[in-house]
Every structure is written in structure tokens, then in C-alpha cells.
Amino acid sequence: MRSTSPGDDGLLADVATALIDARGVVVSWSDAASRLLAREAEDVRGRSVLRLVADPAGLPRGLPEADGGPLDGTVRLGGGAGQVDVEYRVLPTASPDRFLVLAVPADRAADVRHGTTLLRALLAQDAIGVVLRDTDLAVVRTNRTPGLFGEVPYRTGTRLADVMHAEDAAKAEASLREVLATGEPVVNRKQRVRSLATPSAEWDFSVSAVRLEDGGGRPDGVVVLLTDATEQFQAAHRLELRHRMASTVGRSLDIIRTAQDIADVLVPAFGDLAWVDLAADVLNGDEPSKTFGGGDLNLRRAAVCPGDAPWAPELLQPGASIPPLPDRPLVRLLQQGRAVTVDRATLEHGLADPDFVRATAPEKGHSLAVAPLFARGLVLGLAAVWRTERPEPFDQRDVDLLSEVASHAALAVDNARRYTREHRAAVALQEHLLPQAVTRTTVLETAGHYLPASGGAEIGGDWYDAIALPSLRTALVVGDVTGHGLHASATMGRLRTAVHTLADLELAPDELLTHLDDLVTRVAAEAEPGQRDVVGATCLVVLHDPVAGQCTVAAAGHPPPVLVLPDGGAEPVALRPGPPLGVGGMPFETTTVDVPPGSLLALFTDGLIERCGGEVSDVVARLSPPHDPAGSLQALGRALVASDRPHAARDDTALLLARTASLPADAVARWEFPTDPAAVAGARTVVTEQLAAWGLDEIGFTTELIVSELVTNAIRYTKGPVGLRLIRDTSLICEVSDPSNTQPRLRRARITDEGGRGLFLVAQLAGRWGSRYGPEGKTIWTEQPLPS
Incomplete structure (x- = not known):
């Protein structure tokens, strides 16, 4: 039995007792009474108890009879510690002249009374x-x-x-x-x-x-x-699951990412293991076919969420095809857009295929809930959840909740599908607008790369081009149209077509950019008023001349190209870029640099700079280590665009790499003749001798006629020396230069005309011909196929 000390909080510890006689005189006094009134027993023993009462008139008259009940009430006592209200009870004892008085502080008695009442009420x-x-x-x-x-x-x-x-x-x-x-x-x-x-x-x-x-x-x-609070917590849990589904699923327009978000929301909030299966057509951005009944539903496992444990190897893995389903009522309910729940035994009986059961049901799975991703009357896929650790099976409320969250998930999947379809169309358009990735001639090899912006951004207007020009020259072009999407791609297509047309005119890079600037200005004028300020582009044009061993460069607001020399040294080409296309009013300047055989040129847009680190010097650093002269340009390009900072790739990337090669030393022959009609015979003679040295006697007569006509016209209509150059490559190129800027015209001479048949004859004999202008005149060129 536990003893009670003065510090205890028991009720008896606060009870003051006194023994009085029939006259009310105190016979004995307890320690609790001494503490209550701060009076020792010697001070009160032998005195009337009434002397302790502050208001004796309020006390009942007399003491309880021996056969009567106790007297009780409330009274105020006075003592050494002041006055205190107490509740008292007077009880008769076995001795007729002795009475027991019990008293406790009134507030303590009230606490005990209220506490008892409260505890009784709570327990009741x-x-x-x-x-x-x-x-x-x-x-x-x-x-x-x-x-x-x-x-x-x-x-x-x-x-x-x-x-x-x-x-x-x-x-x-x-x-x-x-x-x-x-x-x-x-x-x-x-x-x-x-x-x-x-x-x-x-x-x-x-x-x-x-x-x-x-x-x-x-x-x-x-x-x-x-x-x-089971109902309240479950309601809050269901509300939280809906909120997570609404806030998490649909943030990405990537279908696989969206499917994974759905699975991640369902585990562990709804079950212990989940997966999402999508129709193969949906993964490609198309609408799924309408099916009813069993068979091959053309589903693919798009995402899984195994919870805390790894995904079991015996279960269907992500990307796997779902085997044909039997024609069962549950399958038809799913195709009608209704969620279902099934226990393991029912599933095993319905599938009737042990291998399929092992691939579908986890080892400890006992209850399965499946909801269709149903949108616009089409089943885009299925979301399935197993309970393995939780003992309780899915009930109808769970099925209703899964059906509700699956409806939102289906809209997110359908939005991602629509985006995939549109993005695929835009990328296809972009790819069709771009040239072939790899080109190769005897003097130049190119490789192009295009990467859309990362993070689900739309494709943009970045492009590259390698345009073969007469006399083994090549125009290398890289451009970047402002903005993203189909509008930027369409503008890029117009600019690329214009570049091809202007390049065929064999304009210098600065003149070509001037014409492009006019085109962009017109495109901006045709745009909606609110879009005119965002129509613009940057462009870089490099004209490679392998015979001269030089490149002529001009830029319109575009980063300079990087030149990597055969010894491995890399640096950007020093040039003065003009304003972006569409600004107008400022000229473009050209820069000419020597490009020895075996050099590497890199033309790129801002996207590559972002992928490499943010500065042109970062691109230079990646190109600085020596590269295998015979290595694959495609592999080098893939290494350059493989960003180690994917979060920074917010812009499209276009990259064009070009590696130069040399012509054989004897592949070019040059002569210069005075403006003397007698020089025509000399021109025919040197041409015949050179073709014989090259072993091309078979085309000697045709070439003599072409050279004779071109040199004769140059001597007749110009003043100054006439240049003649032959270039042997995969075809024979003949060039005649003079200081005149008169445009040669091909016309059909009448029977009575004495002249006018020269260019017509040249056009018939040559495979193709044309002319270009330079700083000091023009050059007429022809190409003839070499004999087999």
C-alpha cells in the first residue's frame, strides 16, 4: 500500500480533522488541520471550535445526535495564515460525548467534485x-x-x-x-x-x-x-490524392513522363505497386483504335512504380507489349470506361494462363484495381494498382476514387498525345526543310546536326546548309530564326529557299546577306501587327574556294565560325558581323581567311554555345584538342552537341562541320591572253595540249570549241587581258574571265544574223554553264562530264 506524503496529490492529504466534545471544545487536532490554519494543536486544544469560525452565526445549532446523520456545510475559518473557506462534515463517534470534524479547502473540494463528475461523464x-x-x-x-x-x-x-x-x-x-x-x-x-x-x-x-x-x-x-477519425482521414486522404493527381500529372507534355507521374501518384497513396499501360498508337501521338472484347489490344507498358522494392523481373517490364486479353466481362467493362476491382483468385481463373498470371500479378498481390484512361470516348490505356502489403482489399469507394483520378490522368495523357503528334509534324517539317546531313566532294566534306531545344520546347528556326557552287566552290550557311514553332520553321524554309536562289546567282556573301535582309523585312511587314517586332534572324555565310585555298565570311548578327587548322590550333574567325537580318540600314562586311587542306570549319547557332557553357570560347575549347583528320565528322558533331548541361539547352542547336581537302597539284591550269583576235588560236592550242597531258583527248574537240567561243567573245566585247583556267575534277571545268561587267545572254540567232550563236553553241556542248561577278569583272564557266 502506497503511503501518502504531504506533497502527494491525494484527496486524503488535504483533509483536516479535529475531535471535539459535546460542548464544542477541541480535544485533539491533526497535522493537516495545523497546516490548513497555520495553528499548532497546543494553540487550539481545550478551546471552543467556534473561536476558529469567522461567522459563528452561520453554523447550525447543536451537534448531530448519535442516531442521526452528519452535519455538513461551508464555513470560513480564521487562522495564522488568514481566512480560508472550507467544506466540513461533523460525524458522531462511538463515544456519545465525542464528535469527529472533517474539513477540506472549499476550492479543493470543488476540484475533486468537478473532477469526479468529469471523469464519470467521460467514462459514461x-x-x-x-x-x-x-x-x-x-x-x-x-x-x-x-x-x-x-x-x-x-x-x-x-x-x-x-x-x-x-x-x-x-x-x-x-x-x-x-x-x-x-x-x-x-x-x-x-x-x-x-x-x-x-x-x-x-x-x-x-x-x-x-x-x-x-x-x-x-x-x-x-x-x-x-x-x-477513419472516415475523416480517409476523406482527407482521398482529397489529397485528387490534389496530387491534379497538381503533378500534366506538368509534362512527354507521354512517358506523364505515365510515370500517374504511377508515382498512385503509390503508396493508393496501393503498393502500380503500372500504366498505353496504346502503341497513343505513344506515337495518334488516336487509339476502337476495340471491343478480348484479343491483342496493342498496349505497351509505359511506366511502373514498384514502391520501395525493385520491380520484379518476372513482371512485364517497361516497354513490353501486353499479351492478348481473353474476352471477359471485366475487359468489356474497362473498354466501356468503367473501373473494376478483382482479387487474385478471380484474376487467375479469368486469365487461365499461368505465364500471364506470373507476368501480371506480383507475388504477394491479393487485390487489384484497374481504371481505363478514358477520354473522348476512347481508351488511351489502363492504370492498374495492386495491394501487396496492406491487408485490406479494394472496395467500391476505392474503385470510384481510382476512376475519378484516372479521368484527370486521361486528359493529361491525351494532351501529351496531341502535343506529340503536333511536335512530330513540326520536327518532320524541320527535317524535310533541312538538307541531307552529310555531303562529300573531292575538296570538302560536311556533316550537319540539328537538335530541338530540351525540356519539351517547340522546334525552332535554326538551320544549316551546304550548297555546291560551280568551280568546286561551296557555300556554307548557318542561320537562326527568332522564335519557335511552325511559324519559325516556315520562315526558315523561306530563308533557306532564298539562300539557294541567291547562291545560284553566285553572289558574294555580303551581297547575299543584303538580299536576305530585304526578304526578312518584307516577311516582318506581312506579319500581324503584334508579331512584327519578333520577326528576325541571324545568319552566317562562308564561301569556300578550294582552288584559292580561302574562305570568304560574312555574318548578320551571328556568332563567328571556328577554324581548326591541321596542326590542331582552334580559334574563332575574326570578323565584323553586321546587324541581324530585318534591322536594315547597315552594310555587311566580308573577311577572307586562308584555309589550308585538312582544316576544319565549325558553323553553329546559339544553342551549341549554351550546351557547351555559354561562351564562344567554350566551343573553341571543345574543338581545340587534335582530332583525327580521317575521323568521322558525324561522330565529332555528336560529341559537340552532347551537352553536359541539359538544363541550359533552352534553344535549338544547328551545327555544320566542314573538313577541307586539297586538289592534286596538276589539277589546275591557268593562262592569260591579250585582247588580240590572234590569241584565240593560242588558247585552243594550250587547251589541246593540257587535255592531252591529262589523258582527256576524247573531249578535246568539244573543249576547243567552247574555249574558242568564250575567248572570242571576251576579246570582242572587253578591253584588258583575258584569263583562261581549266580545272580537272569529277568533271572538266573551263573558266574564261574578263574585266567587263556585261551580263552574257543566251539568245537564238535568226538565219540572217552574222553572230549571236556563240553562247547557244556553248550551252549545247557543255553539261551546264553560267557566270559570276567578281571585284574586277566577270567569269563565264562551263562544266563537261569526263569520259568514262
Whole structure:
């Protein structure tokens, strides 16, 4: 039996007692009475008790009779500590002249009375569970006796592990011991409780706990208040799941990413394992075909979420095709847009294929819920969730919730599908607008690369071009149209067509950019008023002349090209770029640099600069290490555009690499003749001798006629020396230059005309011909195929 000390908080510790005689004289006095009135027993013994009462008139007359009941009431006493209100009771004793007086402070009596009333009220109701536990957390008293957790009675002395799952009991006990140790109360803490008697039974309780203390402030136990909040917590859980689905799914326009987001939301909030299957047509951006009944539904596993464990190898892996499904009512319900739930036994019976069951049902899976991703009357795919660790099966409320969140998920998948279709069309347009990636001639090899912006951005207007020109020259072009999307791609297509047309005129790079500037200005004028300020482009043009071993460069607001010499040194070409296309009013300037055979030229847009680090010097650094002269330009280009900073690739990337080669030393022959008609014969002679040296006697007569006509026209209509150059490559190129800027014209001479047949004859004899202008005149050129 525990003793009661003055510091204890027991009721008896505060009871003051006195023994009085029939006259009301104090016979004896307890220590509690001495503490209450701050008077020792010697001070009051032998004196009337009425002398301690502040208002004796309020006391009842007389003392209780021996056979009567006790006298009680409230009175104010005065003592050394001042006045104090007490509740008293006078009881007769076995001696007829002795009476026992009991008194407690009035406020203490009220506390005890109210506490008793409160505890009685709490224990009498069943809306709130009340559990008094001692310091060992054993039940002292409770109102939850009639099988709170399944069939296990909640008796006095019961511990947490006796009535609930060990994991749940451990969490609850840790929380209550913290209350005992710190005194900090727990308020509305969620506690999951699984019954030992019925493993499938589960509750969610809202738990509040307060430490009990004795009079000395020492822990004396804990009182726990429980309310069954299963419905509220489940409603909040369902609301949270809807919120997560709405806020998470649909942020990306990538179909696979969207499917993965759906699976990640469902686990562990809804189940222990989930996957999302999508129709193969949906993955390609197309609408799925309408099917009804079993068979091959053309589904692919798009995403899985295994929870905490790795995805089991026996289950269908991401990207795998879903085997044909049997024609069962559940399959037809899914095709009608309705979610279903099925247990493992029913699934095994319905599939009737052990291999299919192993690929579909996880080892410990006991309950499956499946919802179709149903949008616009079409089944885009399926979202499936298994419960493996949780004992409770899916119920109708779960099915309704899964059906609701799957409806939102279906809209996100359909949006991603639409974007995929449009993006695929835009990329196809971009790819068709770009030239072939690799070109190769005897003097130049090129390789182009185009990468759309990362992060789901639209394709843009970046482009590259390698245009073969007469006399083995090549125009290398890279451009960047402002903006993204089909509008930028369409503008890029117009500019690229214009570049081809202007390049065929064999204009110098600065003149070509001037004409492009006019075109962009017209395109801006044709745009909507709100779009005119955003129509623009940058462009870089490099004209490679292998015979001269030079490149002529001009830029319109574009980064300079990087030149890598055969010894491995790399640096950007020093040039003065003009303004971007569409600004107008400023000239463009050209820069000519020597490009020896074996050099590498890199032309690129801003996207490559971002991928490499943000500066042109970062591109130079990547090109600086020596590269294999015979290495693949395609491989080098892939290495350059492979960004180690994918988050920075917010712009499209166009890259054009060009590697120069040399002509044989004897592949070019040059002569110069005075403006003397007699020089025509000399021109024919040197041409015949050179063709004989090259072993091309078979085309000697044809070439003599062409040279004779071109040199004759140059001498007749110009003043100054006439240049003649032959270039042997895959064809024979003949060039005649003069200082005149007169445009040669091909016309059909009449019978009575004495002249006018020269160019007509040249056009008939040559494979193709043309003319170009230079700083000091023009050059007429022809090409003839070489004999087999």
C-alpha cells in the first residue's frame, strides 16, 4: 500500500480533522488541520471550535445526535495564515460525548467534485474513448471495454501490443512515453491501428494525450483521448490524392513522363505497386483504335512504380507489349470506361494462363484495381494498382476514387498525345526543310546536326546548309530564326529557299546577306501587327574556294565560325558581323581567311554555345584538342552537341562541320591572253595540249570549241587581258574571265544574223554553264562530264 506524503496529490492529504466534545471544545487536532490554519494543536486544544469560525452565526445549532446523520456545510475559518473557506462534515463517534470534524479547502473540494463528475461523464459516454494508463502504459481505467479493436477486449492491465499490430503499437507507445518524459501533450495525432484479432480490420484514430502528475509534479500516468477519425482521414486522404493527381500529372507534355507521374501518384497513396499501360498508337501521338472484347489490344507498358522494392523481373517490364486479353466481362467493362476491382483468385481463373498470371500479378498481390484512361470516348490505356502489403482489399469507394483520378490522368495523357503528334509534324517539317546531313566532294566534306531545344520546347528556326557552287566552290550557311514553332520553321524554309536562289546567282556573301535582309523585312511587314517586332534572324555565310585555298565570311548578327587548322590550333574567325537580318540600314562586311587542306570549319547557332557553357570560347575549347583528320565528322558533331548541361539547352542547336581537302597539284591550269583576235588560236592550242597531258583527248574537240567561243567573245566585247583556267575534277571545268561587267545572254540567232550563236553553241556542248561577278569583272564557266 502506497503511503501518502504531504506533497502527494491525494484527496486524503488535504483533509483536516479535529475531535471535539459535546460542548464544542477541541480535544485533539491533526497535522493537516495545523497546516490548513497555520495553528499548532497546543494553540487550539481545550478551546471552543467556534473561536476558529469567522461567522459563528452561520453554523447550525447543536451537534448531530448519535442516531442521526452528519452535519455538513461551508464555513470560513480564521487562522495564522488568514481566512480560508472550507467544506466540513461533523460525524458522531462511538463515544456519545465525542464528535469527529472533517474539513477540506472549499476550492479543493470543488476540484475533486468537478473532477469526479468529469471523469464519470467521460467514462459514461461512447463518442470519445478515454483510457487512463499508468507509467508502464498499462490500462488503469477505460470506457472502451466492449471490443474496441476487433474481438480483443480492452481490459484493465491491457498493453498496446496486446490489442494492435506490433508496428502500430510501437509508434503509439513511443509517442506516449515522450508525453510521460517531457510533459508536452499530444493533440490530434493520427494513429493507424490494425487489429490482431482481425488482420484486415484497420482504423484511423485521432489521439490526444496528457501526462498525469501527483502533488509533487512527478509523472503518475497518462490519459489518452481517442476519436474514431477513419472516415475523416480517409476523406482527407482521398482529397489529397485528387490534389496530387491534379497538381503533378500534366506538368509534362512527354507521354512517358506523364505515365510515370500517374504511377508515382498512385503509390503508396493508393496501393503498393502500380503500372500504366498505353496504346502503341497513343505513344506515337495518334488516336487509339476502337476495340471491343478480348484479343491483342496493342498496349505497351509505359511506366511502373514498384514502391520501395525493385520491380520484379518476372513482371512485364517497361516497354513490353501486353499479351492478348481473353474476352471477359471485366475487359468489356474497362473498354466501356468503367473501373473494376478483382482479387487474385478471380484474376487467375479469368486469365487461365499461368505465364500471364506470373507476368501480371506480383507475388504477394491479393487485390487489384484497374481504371481505363478514358477520354473522348476512347481508351488511351489502363492504370492498374495492386495491394501487396496492406491487408485490406479494394472496395467500391476505392474503385470510384481510382476512376475519378484516372479521368484527370486521361486528359493529361491525351494532351501529351496531341502535343506529340503536333511536335512530330513540326520536327518532320524541320527535317524535310533541312538538307541531307552529310555531303562529300573531292575538296570538302560536311556533316550537319540539328537538335530541338530540351525540356519539351517547340522546334525552332535554326538551320544549316551546304550548297555546291560551280568551280568546286561551296557555300556554307548557318542561320537562326527568332522564335519557335511552325511559324519559325516556315520562315526558315523561306530563308533557306532564298539562300539557294541567291547562291545560284553566285553572289558574294555580303551581297547575299543584303538580299536576305530585304526578304526578312518584307516577311516582318506581312506579319500581324503584334508579331512584327519578333520577326528576325541571324545568319552566317562562308564561301569556300578550294582552288584559292580561302574562305570568304560574312555574318548578320551571328556568332563567328571556328577554324581548326591541321596542326590542331582552334580559334574563332575574326570578323565584323553586321546587324541581324530585318534591322536594315547597315552594310555587311566580308573577311577572307586562308584555309589550308585538312582544316576544319565549325558553323553553329546559339544553342551549341549554351550546351557547351555559354561562351564562344567554350566551343573553341571543345574543338581545340587534335582530332583525327580521317575521323568521322558525324561522330565529332555528336560529341559537340552532347551537352553536359541539359538544363541550359533552352534553344535549338544547328551545327555544320566542314573538313577541307586539297586538289592534286596538276589539277589546275591557268593562262592569260591579250585582247588580240590572234590569241584565240593560242588558247585552243594550250587547251589541246593540257587535255592531252591529262589523258582527256576524247573531249578535246568539244573543249576547243567552247574555249574558242568564250575567248572570242571576251576579246570582242572587253578591253584588258583575258584569263583562261581549266580545272580537272569529277568533271572538266573551263573558266574564261574578263574585266567587263556585261551580263552574257543566251539568245537564238535568226538565219540572217552574222553572230549571236556563240553562247547557244556553248550551252549545247557543255553539261551546264553560267557566270559570276567578281571585284574586277566577270567569269563565264562551263562544266563537261569526263569520259568514262
